[in-house]
Amino acid sequence: MSDTITKGAEAPSGDNTPKVSTEKKQKPERVASLWSDALRDLRRNPIFIIGAALVSFLIILAVVPGWFTDGSPFDNNACDLADSLKRPSAEHWFGFDVQGCDIYTRTVWGARNSIIVGVLTTSMVTLVGALLGLLAGWKGGIVDSILSRFTEIFFSIPLLLGGMLIMSMLGKGNAWTVSVVMTVLGWPQIFRIMRASVLANKNNDYVMAARALGAGAGRITFRHILPNAIAPVIVVSAISLGVYIGAEAALSYLGIGVQPPEISWGLMISDASVRFLDAPHVLLFPSAVLSVTVLAFIMLGDAVRDALDPKLR
Amino acid sequence: MGRYVIRRLIQAIPVLIGATFLIYWLCFSLPGDPVQALAGEKKADPIVAEMIRQKYHLNDPFLLQYWNYITGVFQGNLGESLTGRQVSDMISEAFPFTVNLAIVAFVIEAIIGVLAGVMAALRKGKFLDQLVLISTLFVISIPVFVTGFVLQLVLGVKLKNDYGIEIFSVSFNEEDGLRGYLLPAFVLASTSLAYVARLTRTSLMETMRADYVRTAVAKGLKKRRVIGRHALRNALIPIVTFLGADLGGLMGGAVITEKIFNIHGIGGLLAQAVYQKQGTIIVGVVTLLVMIYLITTLLVDMLYAVLDPRIRYE
Numbered sequence: 001m002s003d004t005i006t007k008g009a010e011a012p013s014g015d016n017t018p019k020v021s022t023e024k025k026q027k028p029e030r031v032a033s034l035w036s037d038a039l040r041d042l043r044r045n046p047i048f049i050i051g052a053a054l055v056s057f058l059i060i061l062a063v064v065p066g067w068f069t070d071g072s073p074f075d076n077n078a079c080d081l082a083d084s085l086k087r088p089s090a091e092h093w094f095g096f097d098v099q100g101c102d103i104y105t106r107t108v109w110g111a112r113n114s115i116i117v118g119v120l121t122t123s124m125v126t127l128v129g130a131l132l133g134l135l136a137g138w139k140g141g142i143v144d145s146i147l148s149r150f151t152e153i154f155f156s157i158p159l160l161l162g163g164m165l166i167m168s169m170l171g172k173g174n175a176w177t178v179s180v181v182m183t184v185l186g187w188p189q190i191f192r193i194m195r196a197s198v199l200a201n202k203n204n205d206y207v208m209a210a211r212a213l214g215a216g217a218g219r220i221t222f223r224h225i226l227p228n229a230i231a232p233v234i235v236v237s238a239i240s241l242g243v244y245i246g247a248e249a250a251l252s253y254l255g256i257g258v259q260p261p262e263i264s265w266g267l268m269i270s271d272a273s274v275r276f277l278d279a280p281h282v283l284l285f286p287s288a289v290l291s292v293t294v295l296a297f298i299m300l301g302d303a304v305r306d307a308l309d310p311k312l313r
Numbered sequence: 314m315g316r317y318v319i320r321r322l323i324q325a326i327p328v329l330i331g332a333t334f335l336i337y338w339l340c341f342s343l344p345g346d347p348v349q350a351l352a353g354e355k356k357a358d359p360i361v362a363e364m365i366r367q368k369y370h371l372n373d374p375f376l377l378q379y380w381n382y383i384t385g386v387f388q389g390n391l392g393e394s395l396t397g398r399q400v401s402d403m404i405s406e407a408f409p410f411t412v413n414l415a416i417v418a419f420v421i422e423a424i425i426g427v428l429a430g431v432m433a434a435l436r437k438g439k440f441l442d443q444l445v446l447i448s449t450l451f452v453i454s455i456p457v458f459v460t461g462f463v464l465q466l467v468l469g470v471k472l473k474n475d476y477g478i479e480i481f482s483v484s485f486n487e488e489d490g491l492r493g494y495l496l497p498a499f500v501l502a503s504t505s506l507a508y509v510a511r512l513t514r515t516s517l518m519e520t521m522r523a524d525y526v527r528t529a530v531a532k533g534l535k536k537r538r539v540i541g542r543h544a545l546r547n548a549l550i551p552i553v554t555f556l557g558a559d560l561g562g563l564m565g566g567a568v569i570t571e572k573i574f575n576i577h578g579i580g581g582l583l584a585q586a587v588y589q590k591q592g593t594i595i596v597g598v599v600t601l602l603v604m605i606y607l608i609t610t611l612l613v614d615m616l617y618a619v620l621d622p623r624i625r626y627e
């Protein structure tokens with residue numbers, strides 16, 4: 001690629017005019033970086049389009065649940081015990097739960113916590129993991145050893161068990177605390193990937209070239225190494241967004257995630273599990289919506305991976 | 314190899330100490346009074362409460378308490394719960410259920426996952442490949458507890474009530490032996506199984522393009538031998554890494570499956586301990602899980618050298 005560019009630059013000085021025109025014609029398709037290539041691939045990928053459509057819909061659902069349902073689960077008179085466990089009907093698509101609350105309304109309003117947890121956890125995990133990974137990979141030596149051991153400590157603590165403890169310590173269970181807990185236990189994954197990616201990139205020629213040109217450590221790390229090493233991190237982050245939404249539901253299901261009166265799909269599933277065998281619809285509707293949400297984010301992540309890592313094809 | 318193992322074991326010590334320290338500190342910071350929790354709703358008798366505090370050194374500063382605990386651990390003593398039971402006894406009562414569940418899940422995950430992945434990789438782009446890709450995508454998306462409840466309803470209840478077939482039971486029963494573990498283990502394994510299948514597929518597809526595979530084909534070796542001896546053996550390295558890290562994950566993640574199928578494993582023990590603020594039990598269980606994690610990662614690294622003779626440890 002660099003060859004064509006230098007040729008194109010030299011060409012005007014020569015008197016060979018037809019050659020110049022052919023070079024000019026080729027140029028627009030040749031300047032394609034990893035990112036613009038990936039973007040073009042994404043736009044053509046049906047999996048990405050379906051995933052993106054679903055995710056956009058879910059985000060609208062999370063921001064303005066009022067557009068999709070008249071009721072509000074926070075209205076004290078919304079639930080009537082006479083409706084307890086009623087099956088789905090034309091007016092109430094998802095039926096009623098034990099308390100006689102409309103499951104459809106609660107499911108719509110439950111999207112917010114899931115999306116907040118997913119987005120917040122992914123951004124915090126990526127930020128913390130990537131920065132520390134960059135530091136460890138770039139500095140090496142003692143900094144790397146200490147950070148790596150430190151990471152292993154967090155890595156070795158199982159998510160659900162550690163989550164149980166930290167959540168009971170924090171006491172208040174809402175989307176924010178759940179995200180903090182999952183960040184504390186989740187960043188080592190990104191750290192490892194970032195560190196490995198930096199190590200693979202830092203001895204490349206372009207880093208040497210930048211250093212020879214007199215670039216400082218900060219410039220080399222953030223302008224040269226980071227953009228080249230970040231792709232695997234983005235791939236894993238994109239896929240884990242869906243996984244974190246599932247994990248929030250799991251924590252809430254175990255009673256250590258989001259707490260009532262907040263609404264969470266995991267909490268709804270947990271409440272429904274007691275009467276599951278005689279009223280399966282109370283559990284199945286929120287479960288289905290939860291699964292579709294996770295699926296949508298994982299489809300997006302999968303498409304991003306395919307676009308950024310052509311080797312996998 | 315010997316020196317490598319020793320070095321790794323020495324490196325594991327700070328991790329073990331760090332993890333127990335962190336968990337111990339978390340338990341120490343749990344709000345509420347564990348001694349009061351013993352008395353339940355009733356106000357704890359101040360004399361008895363003080364006696365218990367003295368006995369378990371609860372009045373000592375945090376660092377001293379931790380020091381006493383960790384020196385005990387290195388002497389093989391996991392301490393005593395506030396109700397006077399040995400933590401090691403409580404763990405050895407609950408742990409076999411979790412270990413059995415995790416091992417059955419591990420076997421299911423490894424066999425089905427690798428088989429599905431190999432079949433998909435060998436028929437790249439064909440129907441079977443697409444089937445594996447799409448079904449794994451769905452399995453990954455459905456949270457474990459949803460899979461658990463649905464399979465419980467379909468295989469445990471519907472199959473029995475509607476068709477009279479009773480292979481899987483609704484809840485776990487010790488007398489069922491291995492059969493009782495099958496359904497919970499499958500549920501526990503489902504997500505990892507999908508990851509293993511996908512990983513095997515990509516890894517094998519990449520190895521099939523390698524020069525040594527082409528050489529093996531050119532030599533006229535049978536397809537079976539090319540795949541089994543040459544391609545799969547090299548493709549296994551990332552899969553072994555995943556499986557090794559997952560064994561500990563299966564035990565930690567068993568909490569949910571244990572709750573759904575009513576298995577009295579370490580998940581229940583731990584939940585109860587957190588509720589009663591019994592720090593020694595919590596730290597004991599977590600210490601054990603951390604040790605399992607450290608040992609499996611070491612075993613995985615040693616397995617690399619067996620799978621790929623180019624990898625040597627000095």
